[in-house]
Amino acid sequence: MIREVEILVAGGGPAGLCAAAAAASLGAKVLLCERSDVPGGQLVKQTHKFFGSEKQYAGDRGIHIGRTLADAAVNHPNIEILTDAAVLGIYEDGVVTVLYKNQHLKIRPKRTIVATGAAEKFLAFPNNDLPGIYGAGAVQTLMNVHGVKPAERVLMVGAGNIGLIVSYQLLQAGVEVAGVIEAAPRIGGYLVHASKLRRAGVPIRTGYTIKEAYGNGKLEGAVICRLDENWKPVPGTEEDIRCDTICLAVGLTPLAELCWQAGCQMAFIRELSGHVPVVDGNLETSIPGLYAAGDISGIEEASAAMVEGRLAGYAAAGSLGYEPQKAGELRQGAAEELAELRSGPAGARIMAGLEKAAALLAARKGGAGPC
Amino acid sequence: MLIQDGIPTREDIQSVTPPAHRLAQGAVAIAECFQKIPCNPCAKACVKKAIRVEPDINATPKVDFDICNGCGACVARCPGLAIFVVDMTYSGGEALVKLPFEFLPVPQEGQLACGLSRSGEELGWFPVVKAVSGGKRNMTCTISLAVPKELAMEVRNIKVGGYRDGR
Structure with a gap:
């Protein structure tokens, strides 16, 4: 049996929860499918305070924001949430399939908002398969969701926000952080995160990479070395760092498989961190009625993901005839909020990526579709 | 350099330090926030509206030292833990x-904690004058530490644990 729904949201992270709440607030009926057993996405392990403005809950901790968003969605009469529900595919006849508690569901939504987020990248180096080498996000989950002390002494690879934040949270959990190394010549994450780590005694070394890991059956240490201005290892700069865990925080890549399968126009845009669906001002992809919001269309902060979710939710509900004028105004407000968040130097990269995407969109609308 | 190792330079610090005559008047907030990122809870935290993030949310905060009375409400509210209060009038020799x-x-309160510099170096053991909980939602504590005046612009953290009793 195929179940008919008005709006299906794939993913219950910050973008998906905000999309559902926004659409429901205008009167649309929403079904949200979340792969995990609890809604909240990565917010459930973000114990640090968020940046941004009041509208994005700035100053609140991610865990509390996640709970606020999830409670609002759970308690809204227009929103139904399925947890343990992984969206498997979006087919050309509009049917979406979901694996829900070992059942195969078929759903025909009028609108679909894909908010599947992103996955951690890995790094190639000798012995990177030794037990004890993790993605930083996995260690953050072990520690902050499951209450497991993940290590005694960690080497963090990558000084973006995830590397810096997880290092700080490792210290809070009583784990020693041997250091943070970063191949780029500059710290990529927010400098306030770097400074609070540094004044807790953790060295941050830019222009360093991991040469190899070593250990007998499990990780015992790593050899790091300096990189020159051409990113080539400088011989003679090797150093031995003893550690039982290496965390890789070398970036995220959008989880865009559903958009690939649905046949959306896709583009590789470096500034958006990989292959992303090309979306318009309503975050609608090249498939009418199919929207993409959050990290799936470009890696950014969770604050931006929340606003993107709202924007897509308003647009989708408005297109179904739910208070179209109000929906348009709210959509416009969300667009302005995003523009403000991205207006500074920290948003320059994402803005450059969005400009490339806009050019591709213009080419498509002009009839010269590269797809 | 800050962008390479996370340690603000002398010049960075000087650019946000209140003038000597203001420091001599008593408690004042110092926002050691040097990067333009979209963030403004400090401005919302200040009831006296002494902190401004203008013209837009990406600007670094500016503390109006004439309005700020050093109440410290912003210290636990800054998501980047980048705001400190310094009171040079605390006692004859201490700030x-x-x-x-x-x-x-x-x-x-009353214990001694090991003070750390911006690069995590141990600067000595100093009395904890106050330790205020941030509450259930904020959760960030504000620690008031009495340090020799010459270290008032150096001590920016304390070492976790190993606190000693007495002065």
Whole structure:
């Protein structure tokens, strides 16, 4: 049996929860499918305070924001949430399939908002398969969701926000952080995160990479070395760092498989961190009625993901005839909020990526579709 | 350099330090926030509206030292833990430094804690004058530490645990 729904949201992270709440607030009926057993996405392990403005809950901790968003969605009469529900595919006849508690569901939504987020990248180096080498996000989950002390002494690879934040949270959990190394010549994450780590005694070394890991059956240490201005290892700069865990925080890549399968126009845009669906001002992809919001269309902060979710939710509900004028105004407000968040130097990269995407969109609308 | 190792330079610090005559008048907030990122809870935290993030949310905060009375409400509210309060009038030889702290255990009032510099170096053992909880939602503690005046612009953290009793 195929179940008919008005709006299906794939993913219950910050973008998906905000999309559902926004659409429901205008009167649309929403079904949200979340792969995990609890809604909240990565917010459930973000114990640090968020940046941004009041509208994005700035100053609140991610865990509390996640709970606020999830409670609002759970308690809204227009929103139904399925947890343990992984969206498997979006087919050309509009049917979406979901694996829900070992059942195969078929759903025909009028609108679909894909908010599947992103996955951690890995790094190639000798012995990177030794037990004890993790993605930083996995260690953050072990520690902050499951209450497991993940290590005694960690080497963090990558000084973006995830590397810096997880290092700080490792210290809070009583784990020693041997250091943070970063191949780029500059710290990529927010400098306030770097400074609070540094004044807790953790060295941050830019222009360093991991040469190899070593250990007998499990990780015992790593050899790091300096990189020159051409990113080539400088011989003679090797150093031995003893550690039982290496965390890789070398970036995220959008989880865009559903958009690939649905046949959306896709583009590789470096500034958006990989292959992303090309979306318009309503975050609608090249498939009418199919929207993409959050990290799936470009890696950014969770604050931006929340606003993107709202924007897509308003647009989708408005297109179904739910208070179209109000929906348009709210959509416009969300667009302005995003523009403000991205207006500074920290948003320059994402803005450059969005400009490339806009050019591709213009080419498509002009009839010269590269797809 | 800050962008390479996370340690603000002398020049960075000087650019946000209140003038000597203002420091001599008593408690004042110092926002050691040097990067333009979209963030403004400090401005919302200040009831006296002494902190401004203008013209837009990406600007770095500016503290109006004439309005700020050093109450410290911003210290625990800054998501980046980048705001400190310094009171050079605390006692004859000591200044009071209020700093944000997010580790357990929290030192108790009257204990001595090991003060750390911006690069994590140990600067000595100093009395904890106050340790204020941030509450259930905020959760960031504000620690008030009495330090020798010459270290007022150096001590920016305390070492976790190993707190000693007495002066």
